[in-house]
Amino acid sequence: MTKKGKEELDLTTEQKIKEAAIRVFTKKGYGNARTRDIAEEAGINLALLNYYFRSKEKLFDIVMAERIEKLFGVLAPVLFDATTSLEEKLDRIVENYITMLIEHPELPIFVLSEMRSNPGDMANRLQARKLLTDSIFIKQLADKRKDINPVHFLMNILGMTLFPFIGKPVLETLLGGGDEAYMAMMEERKKLIPRWVKLMLNES
Amino acid sequence: MTKKGKEELDLTTEQKIKEAAIRVFTKKGYGNARTRDIAEEAGINLALLNYYFRSKEKLFDIVMAERIEKLFGVLAPVLFDATTSLEEKLDRIVENYITMLIEHPELPIFVLSEMRSNPGDMANRLQARKLLTDSIFIKQLADKRKDINPVHFLMNILGMTLFPFIGKPVLETLLGGGDEAYMAMMEERKKLIPRWVKLMLNES
DNA sequence: AAACATTTTAATCAATTGATTAATAAAACT
């Protein structure tokens, strides 16, 4: 394996394939994506796909791991930050998520819909439970509101933040005005969602 | 076409195929579902699938139309009801949705993920915009809070209600305790979500 | 029962698709 010194503008073949795979898998899902689609999208010969990655499934696993990291990587650093308050964390989570999702609107539906097929397998890879037991966020929440179940609380934040991207095809039609109007609305939500969540937090 | 008089316990072949198709398509999605899977699930010969429905795609369209109706049919009757208050409507929407989704947890992820592939096509079939222009719900909301964008408001209700089912694989791992514990939590949300939404509604 | 229509089956087709192979081109090494 000879790493050429040309990482100027154009990518290596391996990178081209992986990035094409990300686009095609994300758009069509595993079952609807053809390896030929990926090869064409990458502008390479079909055999090269199997030369660099052993099979469609192996390539998919790599893509999926990256996508999962992108989707949930937003969350952990904020939740474990010891230097910010609970309310600041709310602001950051929503702000970070929406900023990222405006760039990658199809990310949540892709990850969550592919997860339904391989249940358990990937959910574990996230070490999701550590989040509940170890995170500063959960401690801060328990400190302020012993009566609020943190899982309910997370469902609300993530639901209000992620769902508009998952339901985009429907909600965009509902709203009218096309993609620009929709994304403008997502920008609004960066400020609105934290306000609403803080209402729950300060409820009598 | 001879309609036999035996709709006692067992279904007609056509019904058996359709119901098997609902199960298989909902679980695996269009691309990952094989017509042979459906035939086997229905306990019939593969050729019968093409005899009753012309093709996999035609069968899928029928299944999809039914699933869309199931997912959004919950909403319209409540939103257009002239006899209930805004707050009563909130209670009903959440209650109806969660009750239905406990029976069909994979419904939202199926419909929304398949919609991403056929964008526009099905979104229109919902006549979603009528909901914004004609529904009593929207009128009542505008009456109470001119400053709240009804689309934001709907995103919040649907996000908090539907998202826990869409993200079930992850959130269930987070919670621990398996399916029963998770569904118990969904029952709790029937009362909690309306309370939270009413906070937004009565915010200063 | 005979004739006809409908339903079901087993076998097969043709196209798609993931993967491999053998040959060629390009790059790296000595």
Place this chain on the structure above:
DNA sequence: AGTTTTATTAATCAATTGATTAAAATGTTT
């Protein structure tokens, strides 16, 4: 330069898969 390794291509394979066909079975009508 010559040799070996790495990268790329065109052609092809074998399995899967949606769909069809021709025959058999079942049901209906007269």
